[in-house]
Amino acid sequence: MATTPRGGAPRRPRGRPRDDALTARALSVTLDLLVERGWAGLGVEAIAGRTRAGKAALYRRWNTVGEVVRAALTAHPIAVVVPADAPTVAEALDGLLESWQQPLTHRELAAAAVLGSLHTDPDLAAAVQAAVEEPLSRAVAVLADVARRSGRPLEPARLRLLSTVLHALYRQRLASGSGRRHHHPPDVLGVLSTVLLGGDAPVPITGGTVAGA
Structure with missing residues (x-):
């Protein structure tokens, strides 16, 4: 978030801005690869290659493949269908x-x-x-x-x-x-x-x- 020092213009945050589209794409790709290869076949190289992003871009967001999986599954939880309007x-x-x-x-x-x-x-x-x-x-x-x-x-x-x-x-x-x-x-x-x-x-x-x- 930009800050405004006294008497000056807004100060921009350091570093490259986060690409939300890339993040969403990486999470979706992670789900795809889990289905196709399983946990044992999942690696940062595979995620980066399918996402068409550098590994550095992924490591700026997550430290481990486990963290990527956690973010992907948390962002896409299962849908549990319960008809709440059922009479009984x-x-x-x-x-x-x-x-x-x-x-x-x-x-x-x-x-x-x-x-x-x-x-x-x-x-x-x-x-x-x-x-x-x-x-x-x-x-x-x-x-x-x-x-x-x-x-x-x-x-x-x-x-x-x-x-x-x-x-x-x-x-x-x-x-x-x-x-x-x-x-x-x-x-x-x-x-x-x-x-x-x-x-x-x-x-x-x-x-x-x-x-x-």
Whole structure:
């Protein structure tokens, strides 16, 4: 930001101004390369070459490849679809699980590429926390709000269990690393029904065949 010394013209900041378009392009390229090559095949040379930028330009923005991945995934978090206007929490969950039966999106494939390497770089763990775990937690909060509005609020212990199950189910989805439709085993559906409704009613799943059915 320019400053104005007393009695003088505005003083311009030192150094070359940051090219926001190059930054956005580098982050997009990083996601592409994660999907194509995985974490093990990602390097600053590959990012610079695909971005058509010098390595120095990347190092002015990030110190390590892990930092680039963290920025890329944080800037492009997964989309967790929960129909907040559903009349019941079972129908809201139905909508959520239906979206999880679809093939992995490009962002999900990029996040899946680093799952097995979280222990090697704290930036990767932070990236998954921001791009995956936090959107999932917001989805659980939406489900809890739907439950309150429907007159069947979830007590804290059941809400924590629901969060644990949904996070585990989503991790399983990412671990599949598949561009094909994903099917939930029927025992998972039973667990979710018990968590949400106390086993009073099954949770319907639409838009696909459940494995084993």
